[in-house]
Amino acid sequence: MTSRKSETMASSIISGINIAMAELVDIWNSIGIVEEQRVERMLTVKKHIEDLLRDMITEEQALKHRIKSSIVVSQKQLDELYEEMSEEPYKLEEGQTILQIQRDLRHKVDALQKEKNDRLQELKTLQLEDDQLCVQLCATPYYVPSNTVPSHVQLKALREHVQELTAEKRSRLAVFTALRKGVVCLESEMGHDPETSLERDAASDDPDVFLLTHENIQALQLLVAQLKLKKENLISTRDKLKERATCLWNRLDCPEKDGGFPLDTQGTLTDDISRWQAEVHRLEALQKSRLEDVIEKARLELMDMWDKCLFGSTQRDSFQYYFCDVNYTEALLDAHDSELVKLRDYRDKARPLLDALEKWEKNWELFQDFERKASDPSRFSNRGGALLKETKERTKVQKMLPKLEEEMKGAVSAWQKTHDSEFLVRGHKLMDYIASQREEYKLLKDKEKNERLTKKAESSPFKTPTKRPLTNASGMATPNKIRKTPNQTVLRGNSTSVSSSNSGSSSGSSTYLSVPSSKPPTGPTKKNRILEPHQDLNLPGITYSDFTTELSRKASQEVILNSTVLLDTEKRN
Known part of the structure; x- marks a missing residue:
């Protein structure tokens, strides 16, 4: 269709020129211009038309040259952009005119230039954020070569790197915040003033004082552990003072309410220790004036602890020298107090074995009760399922006793390895004590049986x-x-x-x-x-x-x- 229009237009131009020449000839005829002048005028017309066409051709050729030059420039720009952006070269479609090629190349260059600018802008933003995170976390920034356009793969990796650092910062910040709160809380509970720069920075309200590094977090964790240990030591010291004061109150028959001593306060641990320390000093001064009564009460406590620890006479005899001493001095009181401390420590260490023995003795007593009931014929007249319940309980006790004995046997072996000494019950080895209880009961049963037979014979x-x-x-x-x-x-x-x-x-x-x-x-x-x-x-x-x-x-x-x-x-x- 386009070809036909251009051909029609060309024919129209030729026809217009012919008509115009015909009109000129008619004018020349009417004027009476001779042939030579007509030829001269026609040459002028021809020259004029040729010059006009030549100028037009020149202009169009210049336009064609400019288009080709533009294509070359655009192609060069496009190749450079592809190389910078690590993209595959653009392939032109076949059969296109130079004007179409120019237009396509221009559009492609503009699109690539815009994409390049977008990538560079995103790279700048991500790198700025990455640098800030790396400074806070003391991490290594993601490397992107300078003066280059990042590829899609590089931008994706950088985005993921920033996301990981952001999540890590959030996690570290939560840990860091919890640790700082722990430090402040522990120092407040203990009444402890910050001493080191680390403690002062931890107690500061400025969130930017600390970098969220592993080293700083580990330092805070160590500080929290040290403060917790210090708190435990303070609590232990306070409890020992309270125990000492309570012991002195009981010995001296002066309960705390008579002295007006406040038991529960809202102060710090340091304040509590100071209060209890002052009370202990007061009671110890009072104790010096009443040594005889205090030592006699300490001896009652010793006897009670000996009984609770199941000590035999041999174990008690080691303290008889002090126990029978009537020269009431502070040194004698200190000896009694030291012995009480050793007994309490022994009881705490031996509590599992003592509790196991107590449980065994309870079950042993139940076993003997069941044995006595078994010889009573009236138990068969019980109704309401009492006999069945008794049978179940008896079976349970019979299974429990050997199990407890095996556990105690293993515990005694562990005790011997740990403490390098025998565990004694009223002066005898634990398993020998249990064997003696069985043998004693067997002898008792034999005696009761023989007494029954003798009575029956008589x-x-x-x-x-x-x-x-x-x-x-x-x-x-x-x-x-x-x-x-x-x-x-x-x-x-x-x-x-x-x-x-x-x-x-x-x-x-x-x-x-x-x-x-x-x-x-x-x-x-x-x-x-x-x-x-x-x-x-x-x-x-x-x-x-x-x-x-x-x-x-x-x-x-x-x-x-x-x-x-x-x-x-x-x-x-």
């Missing part, structure tokens, strides 16, 4: 036993001969009483009870005898399972039931 009348024929399945009598066992004393009694003592089935006929003729051993008369420190225990190691096995042996192993054996007593009579 209350039952002696009769000559008669043989009764045994019947078989057909009802016929069958001979029954039982050889007499030597060295037996045969007691005849009622089968019901025998079955009660042996927990067997009862029958209506009378039976004879044979017991060993040797005298029954005498055992302890007290059910739960407490071992005194002066007793010497040389007992073999007895486990709980051995003890319960021995305890549950049937009486039939020592007593012979026989209805045909004659009484040795009757023979002797």
Whole structure:
């Protein structure tokens, strides 16, 4: 379509020139201009047209040259921008005119120049922020070569770097703020004035005093730890003063309310220590004037602590020299106080073992109670599930005792390794003490059993036993001969009483009870005898399972039931 318009326009120009020449010829004819003059005038017209066209051609050629030059310049600028921005070179479309190429290149150069400026501006902003963060955190700035246009990859990495530093700053700032608050709070609680530059900077309200570096945070953490340790020491000092004052109040019978001493105040730890220190000094001065009463009360405290620590006579004897001294002096009081401190320290260290032993003794007492209840036939008449509950509790206790003994055995071994000494209970090794309790209870059970058998033998009348024929399945009598066992004393009694003592089935006929003729051993008369420190225990190691096995042996192993054996007593009579 464009080609046709230009061709039509060219034809129109030629036609216009022809018409104009025709009009000129007509004018020349009417004027009567001769041929030579016509030719001259036509040459002038021709020259004029040629000059005009030549000028136009020159101008258009100049325009074409300018366009080409512009293309070269734009292409050069574009190549430089691509190189600076690390972009791939731009490829022109084929078949374009130079004017289209010029326009496209100009647009591309403008776009790249704008993108370059944007990148440089973003780089400047990010680098400024990065520099500030790196100064605060003492970090290394992200490196971007100077006098270069950053690539998209570099800008992305720089943005991520700034984000990471921002998050790190936020995290460190939270830690730093918490540490500064901790420092201020601890110093306020203790009444401690800042001494070092670090403490003064930590107590400052200026947030820019500290750089958020790892070193500064570690220094603050160390400062907080030191202040906490100092606070603990102050609390310990105050508590020791309070304990000392309380001890003196009790010894001197002058409670704090009589002295008007305020127990709870809102002051700092330093103020509290000063108050308690002054009170202790006052009480110690009062104590000097009442040494005899104070020492006697200290001795009562010692006896109480010996009992709580389960000390035997040997352990107590080491202090008997001071305990029996009647020369009441401050040195004697100091010796008593030092002994009390050692006993309290020992009790604190041995508390797990003492608590475990107390728990074992409670379960041991429950076990003995269950054993006594087991021999009471009236317990079978209990209703409401009491017997089932008792059985469950008994089983629980029986499982608990060996478990506790194993735990104590391991704890005693650890105690020996740690303290390089034996753990003693009333002067004896812990496991020997437990074994003695079992052996004592076994002897007590044996004595009670022998007493029952002796009482039964004394209350039952002696009769000559008669043989009764045994019947078989057909009802016929069958001979029954039982050889007499030597060295037996045969007691005849009622089968019901025998079955009660042996927990067997009862029958209506009378039976004879044979017991060993040797005298029954005498055992302890007290059910739960407490071992005194002066007793010497040389007992073999007895486990709980051995003890319960021995305890549950049937009486039939020592007593012979026989209805045909004659009484040795009757023979002797």
